[in-house]
Amino acid sequence: MAGSTADRIDITGFNLYYHATRALEDITLAIPEREVTAIIGPSGCGKSTLLRAINRMNDLIDGVRTDGGLRLDGEDIYQRGIDVVELRRKVGMVFQRPNPFPKSIYENVAFGVRMGGNGLLKTRLDEVVERSLKEAAIWDEVRDRLQRSAMELSGGQQQRVCIARALAVEPEVILMDEPASALDPLATAKIEELIFRLKEKYTIVIVTHNMQQAARVSDRTAFLMLGRLIEYDKTSKIFTSPSNKLTEEYITGRFG
């Protein structure tokens, strides 16, 4: 399913097990660069697991084992000798609940860059913070209070600061796990507009159980059920004329 642009993430025959349970079964999916790919499906279908597989967040869970291929820019990220820290720099993540550190807005955004250890000059770091906050469409709201705690911001603002934090380390891919499910409709609309703009530069994979959100923001949609990929196609195709009956039943709200 190669798009007009190159594929950034190439998943082939990928399986993931929790102990003896197979949570992802034979997933084959190519995610094109600079597009938004949404993963939808009923609770427990494996959508978050699949998302977390892309930057090996599942490694932290006991008893997880994988096989099959998961390549980022052609390189198998599960092969021996992969630098997982570097992988997670390239593949940033934004979570369901905004999780700013109890530090200033500035420090939240600068954090990852400092961790990277390339002792940037203060002026250079200032630039990175400003660029990232601008890209995350929050700069105008916080420019005058960069030294205030990020915890003072509203939920929607915190989430955009978290997105800025992910952008600061110059990732290629951004994974978003239900990034707006804890936000009100207006804050959600802001995040959605932001996602739309971010795809000019980044490859975005988003998990959502809000189907309407998937429809609004994504270029492609993958529908998962019971750990299997049922259908993967252009979002406009999935939401107007899905090929699989299960997809049709799910998106029209007949189950799930």
Add this chain to the structure above:
Amino acid sequence: MEQRHFDLELLQLKEKLLMMAARTEALINQAIDSLKQRDPKLAEDIFRLDKEIDGMEVEIEEQAIALIALHQPTAGDLRFLVGAIKINNDLERIGDHGVNIAESAIRLSSEPAIKPLIDIPRMAALATGMLTDSLDGFVNSHPDKARVVCGRDDQVDELKDQIFRELLTYMMEKPDTITRAMDLILVSRNLERIADLSTNICEETIYIAEAKVIKHHAEETPHHP
């Protein structure tokens, strides 16, 4: 109000619809020219334009359906998309009536004229005027302009009846004029439909702008608010 990327997509759809409207208007004007000038060569261009309009209709409909499916529009956005689907359909039908007129024009050009055309050009001017103004009302979201256009439909209907009566006398007098007279009656019938469809476009414009349904004279009956 903040700009949504959805607004941009709505605007693109509107622009495409306007391009289709411009082509439809051009097609009708050419069809009438080919009739008045008795020039069958003009018809070639009409068939090409009609093909183009048909292609645009499919494209616009698909795009509007996708926008409804993907954005779950409400209120004004929803009315615009539903109205756009209907106007799209109206424009395509108007194009077809233009083609019918061109076909009559081709047949009529191969035979001597029954009589100089007087009422048909008048009717054509009225119908194309209604089309132009209805599109103008839609483009500029001008429901008041649209209301005025709807009122002009009666004049077109009267002319159609008048043309029919007149041609009936020709046919009764000289049966060899029947084929040609029938073609002229068909032309007037097609013009009348173009005026009706222009009225539909106005009704959609008013619906989009004011959320009011005015068709079937709903505004004139007292129990409708």
